[in-house]
Amino acid sequence: MLTATEKQEIDHEISLVPYKKASVIEALKIVQQHRGWVSDESVEAIADYLEISPAEVDSVATFYNLIFRRPVGRHVILLCDSISCYVMGYRALHKALEEKLHIRMGETSTDERFTLLPNVCLGCCDHAPALMIDKDLYSDVEPAMLDDILNKYA
Structure with a gap:
């Protein structure tokens, strides 16, 4: 209803x-x-x-990839896996996110804080790699930046 x-x-x-x-x-x-x-x-x-x-x-x-057909965490991380992001460091960023969150792509953290999902393009190829958390876009992201970024969503 x-x-x-x-x-x-x-x-x-x-x-x-x-x-x-x-x-x-x-x-x-x-x-x-x-x-x-x-x-x-x-x-x-x-x-x-x-x-x-x-x-x-x-x-x-x-x-539409932004309509979620199963439960997601309080914050959804969309990790861009376009060719530009892939070439500019996607793999290292993907690995770092999975290690920090203790989840794999498509999963939600045990505290239900984050869900990690792939995204075909976030539209900032000239500042790759990129990710989006909720409505916040982050570009030129390096693994060393993840702690500061993720702590904003505590």
């Missing part, structure tokens, strides 16, 4: 587009903002509310 607040926010998005189903991505973002991720039950609730099939909602949810 969608909460009254979620419905109100989705209704606002519906009012901005010509068809209800055109607001599916915004509905997914709203649910994720309130719940942290989008469960199968949430997909079904959104589908019911927008009068479309759960498969249509799920196809949108799985297409």
Whole structure:
């Protein structure tokens, strides 16, 4: 079930587009903002509310890499693995993150503080390697910088 607040926010998005189903991505973002991720039950609730099939909602949810279909940590680290980042130090950064967080790519730390995910491109190839934590972008990142960066999210 969608909460009254979620419905109100989705209704606002519906009012901005010509068809209800055109607001599916915004509905997914709203649910994720309130719940942290989008469960199968949430997909079904959104589908019911927008009068479309759960498969249509799920196809949108799985297409966008910033819609999380399983629980994530309080902070999501997106590590850019584009060719520019790869050439400029991705491997060392990837290894350092996994060692510091005691997790592998796609996992969440035991304290549920961080989830580490790959990202195809963060759009700063001229300042590679890069990573993003929540909405904060870090470029020209070196493994030695990770303690200072991660401590901001204590």
